[in-house]
Amino acid sequence: MYCPKCLKSIQDERVKEISDELRHTVGNRLLEQGMCPVCGTELVNTAKAADVAHGAPRGAS
């Protein structure tokens, strides 16, 4: 996951770990909702972006 505002990325395998920690320590649920815990901007899913770059565009309506 990547925040386009903070220019920071969070490794996908750590998102759950970090969001759990934030929820327990400061009650911050933003990351759980796919948003940057710092600025609240919607995070870009880098895994999904990579997927799109790899595969041919299919199922476009």
Ligand SMILES: [Zn+2]
């Ligand atoms: Zn941010």
